[in-house]
Amino acid sequence: MSVINLKVNGRSHTLDVDPATPLLYILSDDLELRGPKFGCGLGQCGACTVIVKGQAVRSCMTPVSAATGSEITTLEGLGTVNKPHAIQKAFIDEQAMQCGFCINGVIMTAKAFLDRNPKASGAQIQQAMSGVLCRCHAHIRIFRAINRYMQEVKS
Amino acid sequence: MKPLYMLKALTPDASAALEKAGISRRNFIKGSGALIVGFGMARLTGGLAAFQRLDGAGSNQLDSWIAIAADGSVTAYTGKCELGHGLYTAQTQLIAEELSVPLDRVKLIQCDTALTPDQGTTSGAQSHPTNFNQNNLALAGASAREALIQRAATRLGVSVDQLAVKDGVVSAKTDPSKKVSYGELIGGRSFGISLNPKAKRKHPTEWTVLGKPIPRIEIPAMAAGQFEYVHNVRVPGMLHGQVVRPPAVGAALVSVDEKSVLGMPGVVKVVVKKNFVGVVAEKPWQAIQAAAKLKATWTPGSGLPAHGSFHEYLRNQKPARDTFLVNSKDVDEKLAGAVKVVKATYMYPYQMHGSIGSSCAVADVQGDRATIWSPTQAVYPLRNTAAMVLGLRPENVRVIFRMGSGCYGINGADTVSYDAALLSQAAGRPVRVQLTRKDEMAWENYGLAFVIDQRAGLNAGETIVCWDHESWSPTLGGRPGATNPGNVVTGFLAGFEPAAFAARTPAPDPANFGNNNNAVPSYVTGCVGGRCGGTGTVASQRVMTHDVKSPFWTGPLRSPARLQNTFAHESFMDEIAAHVKADTVEYRLRHLSDPRLIEVVKSAAKAANWDSRPSPRPGIRKTGIAAGRGIACVLYEGDNGYCAGVAEVEVHQDTGAIAVKRLVIANDCGPISNPDGLRNQLEGGALHGVSRTLLEEVTWDDQKVTSIDWRTYRPLAVGADVPKIETVLLNRPDVPATGAGETAVTVVAAAIANAVFDATGARVRQVPITPERVKAALAARQL
Numbered sequence: 037m038s039v040i041n042l043k044v045n046g047r048s049h050t051l052d053v054d055p056a057t058p059l060l061y062i063l064s065d066d067l068e069l070r071g072p073k074f075g076c077g078l079g080q081c082g083a084c085t086v087i088v089k090g091q092a093v094r095s096c097m098t099p100v101s102a103a104t105g106s107e108i109t110t111l112e113g114l115g116t117v118n119k120p121h122a123i124q125k126a127f128i129d130e131q132a133m134q135c136g137f138c139i140n141g142v143i144m145t146a147k148a149f150l151d152r153n154p155k156a157s158g159a160q161i162q163q164a165m166s167g168v169l170c171r172c173h174a175h176i177r178i179f180r181a182i183n184r185y186m187q188e189v190k191s
Numbered sequence: 192m193k194p195l196y197m198l199k200a201l202t203p204d205a206s207a208a209l210e211k212a213g214i215s216r217r218n219f220i221k222g223s224g225a226l227i228v229g230f231g232m233a234r235l236t237g238g239l240a241a242f243q244r245l246d247g248a249g250s251n252q253l254d255s256w257i258a259i260a261a262d263g264s265v266t267a268y269t270g271k272c273e274l275g276h277g278l279y280t281a282q283t284q285l286i287a288e289e290l291s292v293p294l295d296r297v298k299l300i301q302c303d304t305a306l307t308p309d310q311g312t313t314s315g316a317q318s319h320p321t322n323f324n325q326n327n328l329a330l331a332g333a334s335a336r337e338a339l340i341q342r343a344a345t346r347l348g349v350s351v352d353q354l355a356v357k358d359g360v361v362s363a364k365t366d367p368s369k370k371v372s373y374g375e376l377i378g379g380r381s382f383g384i385s386l387n388p389k390a391k392r393k394h395p396t397e398w399t400v401l402g403k404p405i406p407r408i409e410i411p412a413m414a415a416g417q418f419e420y421v422h423n424v425r426v427p428g429m430l431h432g433q434v435v436r437p438p439a440v441g442a443a444l445v446s447v448d449e450k451s452v453l454g455m456p457g458v459v460k461v462v463v464k465k466n467f468v469g470v471v472a473e474k475p476w477q478a479i480q481a482a483a484k485l486k487a488t489w490t491p492g493s494g495l496p497a498h499g500s501f502h503e504y505l506r507n508q509k510p511a512r513d514t515f516l517v518n519s520k521d522v523d524e525k526l527a528g529a530v531k532v533v534k535a536t537y538m539y540p541y542q543m544h545g546s547i548g549s550s551c552a553v554a555d556v557q558g559d560r561a562t563i564w565s566p567t568q569a570v571y572p573l574r575n576t577a578a579m580v581l582g583l584r585p586e587n588v589r590v591i592f593r594m595g596s597g598c599y600g601i602n603g604a605d606t607v608s609y610d611a612a613l614l615s616q617a618a619g620r621p622v623r624v625q626l627t628r629k630d631e632m633a634w635e636n637y638g639l640a641f642v643i644d645q646r647a648g649l650n651a652g653e654t655i656v657c658w659d660h661e662s663w664s665p666t667l668g669g670r671p672g673a674t675n676p677g678n679v680v681t682g683f684l685a686g687f688e689p690a691a692f693a694a695r696t697p698a699p700d701p702a703n704f705g706n707n708n709n710a711v712p713s714y715v716t717g718c719v720g721g722r723c724g725g726t727g728t729v730a731s732q733r734v735m736t737h738d739v740k741s742p743f744w745t746g747p748l749r750s751p752a753r754l755q756n757t758f759a760h761e762s763f764m765d766e767i768a769a770h771v772k773a774d775t776v777e778y779r780l781r782h783l784s785d786p787r788l789i790e791v792v793k794s795a796a797k798a799a800n801w802d803s804r805p806s807p808r809p810g811i812r813k814t815g816i817a818a819g820r821g822i823a824c825v826l827y828e829g830d831n832g833y834c835a836g837v838a839e840v841e842v843h844q845d846t847g848a849i850a851v852k853r854l855v856i857a858n859d860c861g862p863i864s865n866p867d868g869l870r871n872q873l874e875g876g877a878l879h880g881v882s883r884t885l886l887e888e889v890t891w892d893d894q895k896v897t898s899i900d901w902r903t904y905r906p907l908a909v910g911a912d913v914p915k916i917e918t919v920l921l922n923r924p925d926v927p928a929t930g931a932g933e934t935a936v937t938v939v940a941a942a943i944a945n946a947v948f949d950a951t952g953a954r955v956r957q958v959p960i961t962p963e964r965v966k967a968a969l970a971a972r973q974l
Contacts, residue, residue, distance in 0.1 A: 037456070054456065054476065057476045058476065061475050064422075064423075065431075065474065068425060070416050070417060070419065070420070073420075073548055074422070074548065074625055075547050075548050075549070075596075075628075076628040076901060077479075077627060078628060078900055078901070080900060080901035081547055081901055082909075111415070112415060112416035112417060115415060117411045117415045117417055120411065124414040124415055128406070128410055128414050131407060131871060133275075133413060133414070134275040134276065134277075134597055134872075135274065135275025135594070135597030136275065136410065136413030137275075137595075139414060140416060143414070161910075162910040162912070165909040166908050166909075166910030167908065168908060168909040168910065169908055169909065171546060171596070171597055171599070171879075172597045173874075173875045173876075173877075173881075173882060173907065174874070174875055175878055176874050176878070176916055177871065
């Protein structure tokens with residue numbers, strides 16, 4: 037165990053944890069955040085995605101020690117139910133989910149990519165989403181929501 | 192007397208709702224000793240069989256369904272849970288509509304054995320038939336409205352027919368100053384009456400809330416990362432568990448070396464019960480590491496049949512359970528006299544639910560009592576079987592539904608609930624378990640593999656005169672129901688046998704017509720004992736099914752057996768139409784009799800601008816990209832929702848790859864509760880169908896399942912190329928509501944296979960339709 041400092045959604049936390057622990061467990065268990073989720077623990081589905089230094093990171097495969105000192109943003113760090121971020125609002129407006137379990141990975145992956153590539157083509161966005169799974173298969177609405185968000189960012 | 196334990200376990204939502212409703216459920220059960228007893232008077236008389244029912248026997252007491260607070264707000268209680276399909280919102284709409292109150296004044300409490308009526312299992316596309324017709328939740332809403340109007344009539348001195356309700360206020364039509372609110376009429380008090388079977392539901396043409404595209408209530412919280420899934424349930428003092436499953440199918444535990452992990456940080460306990468092994472630790476990561484390090488010795492596995500020849504293996508399995516669904520006893524004679532006989536065999540693999548989030552549950556077992564937070568589809572049945580696993584009395588177990596990852600049938604929800612319960616019982620503290628990806632995938636109850644033989648005889652007019660269907664499908668376990676915890680892996684490992692395989696040969700004659708599994712094709716009359724329940728015109732018919740023993744756990748997966756049978760029927764119908772060079776839509780219509788099924792076929796074809804001609808398309812080249820279209824249809828479960836789908840595909844003939852370009856889905860589920868929710872289900876179901884048709888297949892070696900992650904079981908990723916999907920909703924206000932969550936997925940496989948044939952002249956009769964299988968069919972085609 038060792039003392040670790042984490043900055044999550046603008047707040048600092050000091051935790052005494054095994055530094056090899058994957059970041060996901062610190063976020064979802066120690067900090068009780070509900071955005072990042074355990075889907076596979078193998079970096080294959082995206083459900084655990086958080087944004088670190090502007091990059092979408094699979095928190096289930098990232099030791100917490102590798103995330104110290106960086107600003108970590110989770111889904112709840114983007115916006116709230118009453119004041120959702122534009123990308124969250126786009127997903128709400130398009131009703132772009134069913135069970136919603138995958139949507140953390142979908143939104144965080146798309147946001148990190150679009151922040152860096154605001155003019156990305158449809159094919160590039162598809163490529164960026166190729167490691168994300170949605171087993172309810174809400175794919176059509178997910179892309180509708182991403183397009184809506186891109187339009188709103190443009191205007 | 193110890194009701195406090197149960198009250199303590201009330202969730203914040205439930206407590207708030209009770210408080211808001213101004214009515215404590217304790218009032219029902221003062222002095223009875225446990226909150227759980229309170230609701231069940233109607234249930235208790237039903238006996239165990241009631242647990243197995245899907246029709247929502249529920250309760251005939253209005254107070255079991257609806258409570259109204261002094262401020263007029265409404266709390267409704269349902270035994271049908273949200274699984275990601277929009278049912279929570281639709282049921283909230285239903286209550287708002289029937290009671291004429293605004294949507295935001297209704298709070299729905301779902302699936303909790305201490306609070307809600309026993310409605311069995313939320314499954315089988317039965318929630319709409321159960322709760323949206325003249326019974327259960329819908330009837331409770333109508334009964335409550337009529338009872339309140341009756342009370343208002345007395346209070347105001349105005350006759351019932353002169354009263355109207357708006358926003359929870361009853362007023363005289365001619366003198367609006369004469370009015371009284373629901374809160375004033377009953378707030379905080381119980382109705383004390385039964386459901387009124389004659390209560391008049393609002394006609395769909397009067398609906399202002401139901402039938403509208405109301406946004407899903409949970410979605411804002413989901414999008415903001417605030418929604419509480421079962422995975423987020425936290426209980427004071429909670430530990431984390433992991434299970435250690437056998438290394439091979441059929442392996443039994445020899446020994447466990449507890450010392451191999453007991454020094455590890457955070458490890459609290461190693462738990463062994465027969466072949467069930469698990470570890471409990473303070474933190475989730477500690478539990479995962481300990482489970483990986485635990486030294487357990489197992490016997491060798493029992494060996495598995497070869498994957499490559501599994502369908503032949505099925506066909507030869509004995510003993511079998513043989514069933515005739517229909518048997519007109521003239522099929523052999525008609526086949527012998529037919530001008531042409533068409534034959535084909537279709538194969539379908541085991542597929543998995545493969546939930547995106549592995550299954551999770553939290554259990555708190557203290558002495559002779561237990562509380563389990565579970566994503567189960569079946570809170571009451573689980574209460575019973577968890578009690579069996581724990582050795583407790585069912586009435587001392589409370590199961591509280593918390594939504595999990597989408598399940599599409601029986602994923603790991605029930606088994607992980609037993610895992611958490613067993614570990615909590617051993618540790619004496621609350622325990623949360625979320626399965627690893629491998630534990631979820633290697634041991635879930637897979638969707639059924641099938642091999643299906645079809646034969647049809649044609650007359651000189653090229654009309655089908657007889658249809659012969661014979662199938663083999665493996666089963667083991669399934670939903671635990673009220674009495675079979677051994678139907679899922681944890682119950683089995685803990686010492687319970689799966690439900691006994693009831694061999695039966697020869698099959699008896701059918702007593703009644705039933706087509707729950709769509710084993711009977713849509714094109715036969717379905718006549719049994721002089722009564723005809725089919726949707727087609729072919730009178731000479733024989734449908735024989737053989738259930739055989741499965742080496743793996745099996746259970747319902749979205750459209751269980753119905754998808755597999757429909758793939759075979761609708762592919763075969765296409766083959767026959769091609770054989771006689773008829774347009775496949777026209778040929779279907781020629782053999783259908785049910786007007787609603789005819790209508791969805793016509794609607795899908797029309798919306799797709801169906802190009803009427805025989806398949807395959809004229810002028811096929813043997814190389815390059817070939818395009819084609821196919822259709823398939825179904826009356827789901829023989830009586831539970833009509834659907835037809837058109838697929839347009841491109842086949843890359845050099846690689847065998849299929850690109851599905853467009854899907855048109857026409858659906859008729861009676862009166863539509865929420866058109867946007869319905870479209871979401873149809874779109875998702877259709878793409879789920881594409882994934883299962885093209886990609887998904889469980890694999891194994893001679894000892895164990897080898898589909899254990901998303902590299903070894905590959906579904907359609909979010910970034911994959913997907914077709915355009917168009918949905919055609921046929922709204923029918925004057926018929927009963929039916930299911931809609933499993934219709935679209937049922938028709939996609941055959942529609943794609945038929946489109947591939949139309950494009951190329953190559954027939955693929957095995958799912959998944961992989962590039963290798965397409966290339967083999969291309970090589971074998973005769974153009």
